[in-house]
Amino acid sequence: MRKKQKTTSLPLPQPRTNAEESDFFDGLPDDLVVFILCKVSSSASSPSDLISILFTCKRLNRLGVHPLVLSKASPKALAIRAKNWSESAHRFLRLCVNSGNIEASYTLGMIRFYCLQNRGSGASLMAKAAIKTHAPALYSLAVIQFNGSGGSKNDKNLKAGVALCARAACLGHVDALRELGHCLQDGYGVRQNVAEGRRLLVQANTRELASVLRARSASPDPGVSGSGCGLLSDFGCDVTEPETHPVNSFLKEWFGSGCDGSGLRMCSHVGCGRPETRPHEFRRCSVCGAVNYCSRGCQALDWKLRHKVECMPMERWLEENNGGDNGGVGGGDGGGEEGGELN
Amino acid sequence: MKFCTVKQYFDDENNNNVTNGIATTVIPLPNKHLKIKANNKEMEQYEQELLRNVMPQELTKLILAANYLNFKEALDFFCRTVANAIQNKSVDYVRKFFGLESDFEPGEEEKLCKEFAWSFEGVDED
Numbered sequence: 001m002r003k004k005q006k007t008t009s010l011p012l013p014q015p016r017t018n019a020e021e022s023d024f025f026d027g028l029p030d031d032l033v034v035f036i037l038c039k040v041s042s043s044a045s046s047p048s049d050l051i052s053i054l055f056t057c058k059r060l061n062r063l064g065v066h067p068l069v070l071s072k073a074s075p076k077a078l079a080i081r082a083k084n085w086s087e088s089a090h091r092f093l094r095l096c097v098n099s100g101n102i103e104a105s106y107t108l109g110m111i112r113f114y115c116l117q118n119r120g121s122g123a124s125l126m127a128k129a130a131i132k133t134h135a136p137a138l139y140s141l142a143v144i145q146f147n148g149s150g151g152s153k154n155d156k157n158l159k160a161g162v163a164l165c166a167r168a169a170c171l172g173h174v175d176a177l178r179e180l181g182h183c184l185q186d187g188y189g190v191r192q193n194v195a196e197g198r199r200l201l202v203q204a205n206t207r208e209l210a211s212v213l214r215a216r217s218a219s220p221d222p223g224v225s226g227s228g229c230g231l232l233s234d235f236g237c238d239v240t241e242p243e244t245h246p247v248n249s250f251l252k253e254w255f256g257s258g259c260d261g262s263g264l265r266m267c268s269h270v271g272c273g274r275p276e277t278r279p280h281e282f283r284r285c286s287v288c289g290a291v292n293y294c295s296r297g298c299q300a301l302d303w304k305l306r307h308k309v310e311c312m313p314m315e316r317w318l319e320e321n322n323g324g325d326n327g328g329v330g331g332g333d334g335g336g337e338e339g340g341e342l343n
Numbered sequence: 344m345k346f347c348t349v350k351q352y353f354d355d356e357n358n359n360n361v362t363n364g365i366a367t368t369v370i371p372l373p374n375k376h377l378k379i380k381a382n383n384k385e386m387e388q389y390e391q392e393l394l395r396n397v398m399p400q401e402l403t404k405l406i407l408a409a410n411y412l413n414f415k416e417a418l419d420f421f422c423r424t425v426a427n428a429i430q431n432k433s434v435d436y437v438r439k440f441f442g443l444e445s446d447f448e449p450g451e452e453e454k455l456c457k458e459f460a461w462s463f464e465g466v467d468e469d
Binding site for chain 2: 024025027028032035036037039040043044045046047048049051052053054055056057058060061080081084085086088089091092
């Protein structure tokens with residue numbers, strides 16, 4: 001919080017006789033108004049919370065877009081709906097990015113990379129957020145490295161992916177912890193260490209449980225039971241699914257309406273929304289082959305959320321096709337983190 | 344030291360910035376803070392009662408007083424109150440609450456509507 005300087009030299013306006021005509025913000029100097037607007041933007045739960053202020057009068061319009069106010073905007077304040085996407089929404093996000101808001105950098109980076117197909121600019125915006133240790137940005141960049149998104153199969157860089165995942169995991173990002181855990185178990189991009197991988201997977205589950213319980217205690221609502229969280233259902237914990245980042249909902253909405261064309265698939269995990277950037281980029285469940293995922297983390301979550309009940313080994317056509325290709329066994333192991341194999 | 348300016352305040356001849364009434368509201372706050380520091384709920388209730396009868400004009404003076412006295416917690420609290428009051432409310436409500444007049448030209452306001460059409464969803468009409 002900024003240190004406030006004393007406004008001893010500021011003359012207060014004369015008190016007006018008619019109370020209705022006096023303006024609340026008139027008596028306050030600009031820096032205090034900006035201070036108030038910073039609070040509005042940091043606790044905003046939707047874009048309209050902040051944008052309404054800009055419509056009230058010229059002074060608030062000018063101060064509402066002050067870089068300090070925009071730099072504090074919460075993720076929800078930047079939660080633009082895909083159906084409302086326009087040049088002006090793009091302009092607003094760019095303004096927030098320029099004010100130093102790393103959430104905006106991440107959001108605009110994801111939108112530019114996947115939706116607007118501008119790979120270079122999208123990646124550099126995400127990198128800008130990642131440098132400021134924004135965990136979701138680090139994880140998203142890791143997924144891009146693992147898949148070689150935006151390039152060819154040869155552009156996959158497993159070691160870079162693991163490094164980025166590790167940094168996101170250090171910050172406590174649950175998906176990154178899971179991804180790293182699986183990489184260690186399989187020796188994927190890093191030397192195999194099954195015990196360490198297992199430890200990370202357990203840590204991911206613990207963190208997820210802790211954050212759900214924290215959210216629940218903050219808003220005690222006995223009606224909230226949810227359809228069962230990912231991996232914790234194995235331990236008998238029937239907790240709600242963790243909240244997805246607004247930008248994942250944006251991606252889901254954007255591609256869900258069929259804007260992709262060209263037969264590229266989306267990650268089958270509902271909370272993800274990432275599309276392929278080239279054919280056959282994502283790997284599919286080797287048991288049924290009906291679903292595909294951008295990462296092991298998404299695969300593990302979706303297995304528990306819904307795929308476990310749907311996945312059926314295609315035994316009949318495996319026999320017909322001399323099914324040696326689709327190896328791997330579906331079904332959870334004792335800890336319940338593994339789904340089918342990815343091929 | 345919460346009241347670094349108080350000493351100066353007494354030495355200072357220029358007392359225009361903080362009137363008596365406001366000072367009596369702001370100054371007891373630190374003592375109350377200390378007493379119920381452990382119990383957050385009580386503090387919230389106390390704060391709610393304090394602000395229930397305060398009109399926006401009073402709030403301006405409270406904010407300026409807290410700023411002058413360099414009393415960070417009170418300043419934070421009053422500003423947060425204002426922020427909560429205008430959170431997710433329609434444009435007209437915000438104008439009415441603070442007695443603001445729209446000083447836009449008619450064309451300008453339409454331009455703004457177009458510019459920010461993407462953001463308007465789910466606003467309380469309150």
